[in-house]
Amino acid sequence: MxxxxxxxxxxxxxxxxxxxxxxxxxxxxxxxxxxxxxxxxxxxxxxxxxxxxxxxxxxxxxxxxxxxxxxxxxxxxxxxxxxxxxxxxxxxxxxxxxxxxxxxxxxxxxxxxxxxxxxxxxxxxxxxxxxxxxxxxxxxxxxxxxxxxxxxxxxxxxxxxxxxxxxxxxxxxxxxxxxxxxxxxxxxxxxxxxxxxxxxxxxxxxxxxxxxxxxxxxxxxxxxxxxxxxxxxxxxxxxxxxxxxxxxxxxxxxxxxxxxxxxxxxxxxxxxxxxxxxxxxxxxxxxxxxxxxxxxxxxxxxxxxxxxxxxxxxxxxxxxxxxxxxxxxxxxxxxxxxxxIKNYEAKDEEIDVELPDYDHLEKPFIEVFTLDSASCAACTYMMAAADVAKEHFGDKIDLIEYKFTEKVNIARCKKMGVANLPSIYINGQLKWSSIIPSKEELFNVVESYLK
Structure with missing residues (x-):
């Protein structure tokens, strides 16, 4: 054929x-x-x-x-x-x-x-x-x-x-x-x-x-x-x-x-x-x-x-x-x-990743785990939602994107237990996985961490 x-x-x-x-x-x-x-x-x-x-x-x-x-x-x-x-x-x-x-x-x-x-x-x-x-x-x-x-x-x-x-x-x-x-x-x-x-x-x-x-x-x-x-x-x-x-x-x-x-x-x-x-x-x-x-x-x-x-x-x-x-x-x-490949065993590359001390953060920390917001449409809009929150709350919150295209971030995902991309975590806690929050929903959750 x-x-x-x-x-x-x-x-x-x-x-x-x-x-x-x-x-x-x-x-x-x-x-x-x-x-x-x-x-x-x-x-x-x-x-x-x-x-x-x-x-x-x-x-x-x-x-x-x-x-x-x-x-x-x-x-x-x-x-x-x-x-x-x-x-x-x-x-x-x-x-x-x-x-x-x-x-x-x-x-x-x-x-x-x-x-x-x-x-x-x-x-x-x-x-x-x-x-x-x-x-x-x-x-x-x-x-x-x-x-x-x-x-x-x-x-x-x-x-x-x-x-x-x-x-x-x-x-x-x-x-x-x-x-x-x-x-x-x-x-x-x-x-x-x-x-x-x-x-x-x-x-x-x-x-x-x-x-x-x-x-x-x-x-x-x-x-x-x-x-x-x-x-x-x-x-x-x-x-x-x-x-x-x-x-x-x-x-x-x-x-x-x-x-x-x-x-x-x-x-x-x-x-x-x-x-x-x-x-x-x-x-x-x-x-x-x-x-x-x-x-x-x-x-x-x-x-x-x-x-x-x-x-x-x-x-x-x-x-x-x-x-x-x-x-x-x-x-x-x-x-x-x-x-x-019958005797082949994959080698696990050990990359040491240090996670933040989530229990003692000075302000809410939003972590967005993406494949890559520049190339993945779902990731683009998940990251955009977080960017809107950062624009609204300014210095009251911290925000970072971890792109899965980088080896160190793959290791971070494993250590955090991130199961699906894209996902949003706040202070180390999973808040949204493969669901993009509305602006109102995201703002309300962030507000709860500011109180």
Missing amino acids: TGKERILTIMQHQSTDRIPWVPFVGVHAGSIKGYTAEEVLKDADKLYDSLMEAHKLYQPDGMPVIFDLQIEAEILGCELVWADDCPPSVKTHPCEEEATLPCKCKLPTKESGRIPLVLDVMNRMKASVGDTTALYGLICGPFTLASHLRGNNLFMDMILDENYVKELMEFCTEAALKMIDFYTEAGMDIIAVVDPLVSQISPEHFTSLCHESFTTIFDYIKMKGAKSSFFVCGNATRQIEVMCKTEPDSISIDENVDIQAAKEITDKYNITIGGNIPLTTLMLHGTQQDNMKYVVDMIDNLTHDNLIISPGCDMPYAVPKDNTIAIGQTIRETDSVREM
Whole structure:
């Protein structure tokens, strides 16, 4: 079977000769060629060259053309902050000050923003590898796009103004349908609806405010003749069932979710599941053998029907290419790799981390544990909530972010017992895990520590 046949067959819930492999190479592809993240997201030639190099090295069954959840937001009036080693983040929110809707004349067109660049590279990739490789077109999901437009106020709106949230979701759904038109016309086989902020709300809020949008989107993808993926980063454990009820062809999850438990749910709905190789502890900081062992264990412990093996999300820029090559080799040559690593034991790197004396702090200390607020949308908005608190309380509180991309912070998370990202701790006590607090809720909790 070709890789493309393998992906499409598994999404049709039929047997394949082996488990498909989809490396989510976003800006990481640029690192292989020595380009910055900003260069590959703004220059079609550099993006195409990087993708072709990643395709040659990683021999994927499927791969995304671009992994940037800010394309739509930029078109709709959000200012972006660019970086060398990760996709841009949203800096401003056009609907933040007033609960309004963007003008429908601003909906994406083929000429908007960076869409011409994306379509150009999609067409080139389709011509070069599209016969044998399933190509993914990634769009920003409607709830995350709504957050980009409204900012953290959206989480208060969910409590105080549900009608506005529904109207904003309808607008963002229209934007998604436009993007689906463009990407399916460019020949994308899979449309992945990437909505990391879904993991930060309750299943009840998802059902009341998001279900209709996602059902509409997945029905539309099916009507356009493509397959769909519902891609949610963060701890989406409690959302898996309500996600299944929107009827995507597949669901992608990250390392915050137990894939074995999640697969029991997705299998019940006959939906393919993809994931969830850890991005930082394994792909970024692990060895080739660490990656091989993890993937062999996945293969040995999961049923192979309705399964795609992939990283948990957009691969970090600096992932060593040898680690990714090792994963692909493990999937293609599982028996020989299993024999190769049968006596391998991972070495635990000891990093001494000193925790604050939480019982004797002079003022409340907010610690935000993130994957990286510059690159992870859920982390961006969790950190933004904490920044608003710091702006409000000023010197009355202390605030710090610990990014999981740094080894010392991985050690800190282990010592603190941080189970999921993003999370907020105050004076060493967990307050919010994979739920972004509203401004009022956060302020009230901080106030309780000031008394």
